[in-house]
Amino acid sequence: MKAEAQVLKGHLDMLLLATLENGPRHGYAVREALREASRSRFDLPTGTIYPALRRLETAGLVKGRWSTAGGRRRRTYELTAAGRRRLAGDRAAWRDFTSVVSAILEPASWPATS
Amino acid sequence: MAGNVLISSYLSGLRRRLPASLADEVSDGLIEAYQQHLASGQSADVAARAAVTETGDLAHVVGEFIRQAPGRSTARTLLAIGPVVGGCWIATHAWSWPMPAAVRLGFGAALLFMISGLAVAATSRRSYRRTRLTAVAGPGLVILDATVITTALLVAPVLSWPLVIAVAASLTRMALTLTALPRIS
Numbered sequence: 429m430k431a432e433a434q435v436l437k438g439h440l441d442m443l444l445l446a447t448l449e450n451g452p453r454h455g456y457a458v459r460e461a462l463r464e465a466s467r468s469r470f471d472l473p474t475g476t477i478y479p480a481l482r483r484l485e486t487a488g489l490v491k492g493r494w495s496t497a498g499g500r501r502r503r504t505y506e507l508t509a510a511g512r513r514r515l516a517g518d519r520a521a522w523r524d525f526t527s528v529v530s531a532i533l534e535p536a537s538w539p540a541t542s
Numbered sequence: 543m544a545g546n547v548l549i550s551s552y553l554s555g556l557r558r559r560l561p562a563s564l565a566d567e568v569s570d571g572l573i574e575a576y577q578q579h580l581a582s583g584q585s586a587d588v589a590a591r592a593a594v595t596e597t598g599d600l601a602h603v604v605g606e607f608i609r610q611a612p613g614r615s616t617a618r619t620l621l622a623i624g625p626v627v628g629g630c631w632i633a634t635h636a637w638s639w640p641m642p643a644a645v646r647l648g649f650g651a652a653l654l655f656m657i658s659g660l661a662v663a664a665t666s667r668r669s670y671r672r673t674r675l676t677a678v679a680g681p682g683l684v685i686l687d688a689t690v691i692t693t694a695l696l697v698a699p700v701l702s703w704p705l706v707i708a709v710a711a712s713l714t715r716m717a718l719t720l721t722a723l724p725r726i727s
């Protein structure tokens with residue numbers, strides 16, 4: 429899982445944006461959404477997710493707002509228009525990349541040389 | 543969140559080391575996790591340990607906030623472009639302008655002070671507070687840029703291309719700094 433977490437960090441922004449695609453979530457809910465969608469394989473500490481959400485907010489990709497829940501202050505994030513555009517671009521690039529890699533890894537696809 | 547020593551200790555550590563808004567956000571997640579583990583039937587101690595594990599080691603959490611702090615990245619950007627802007631002014635032979643030695647020394651000392659502040663903010667690894675030095679050094683740098691531009695327009699003997707480029711470089715840095723400053727928390 430350690431190595432997987434390192435690889436995951438390279439795609440963290442895209443995954444965080446994806447978890448917010450269907451509506452606003454707070455940090456803990458983002459973590460739970462990632463964990464559930466990955467069938468518990470991506471179990472990032474929330475302490476990694478909060479700073480990343482703040483960075484995405486600084487970049488204008490998400491927008492945070494405070495509310496109160498259970499007597500505590502809670503910060504909820506939602507995608508901005510720029511965030512939706514970035515997610516669409518990242519998703520298209522990822523699909524393109526994985527299709528190319530899959531084609532290369534497919535054992536039967538190599539032409540024989542003589 | 544009273545009731546558990548581990549949770550209370552974690553929360554006080556957060557409040558000591560992070561600005562209130564960041565500490566509040568992480569606290570909410572920690573308490574949410576703790577309550578969910580309690581609701582699933584775990585004992586308070588087991589629930590607290592699980593919640594802390596899910597949140598992450600305190601030093602790591604604080605370190606991540608510091609690493610991604612807007613004050614730190616802005617300081618790094620300003621330090622990176624500093625030599626370029628400085629080089630542009632050196633090309634104008636600004637040292638030959640008719641200026642009192644005390645003014646030159648004062649300007650140099652102020653510049654050194656701002657650079658030191660940015661260097662501390664850019665290299666901070668354990669203190670979030672230090673990354674906020676950019677909120678002081680950044681405006682200071684804007685004032686210095688404005689001062690040097692005004693001085694140049696008043697005392698520079700001729701309007702040369704190097705001077706135009708240096709003024710443009712300083713104006714660009716001022717705009718960059720003023721855009722980034724509101725984001726520093």
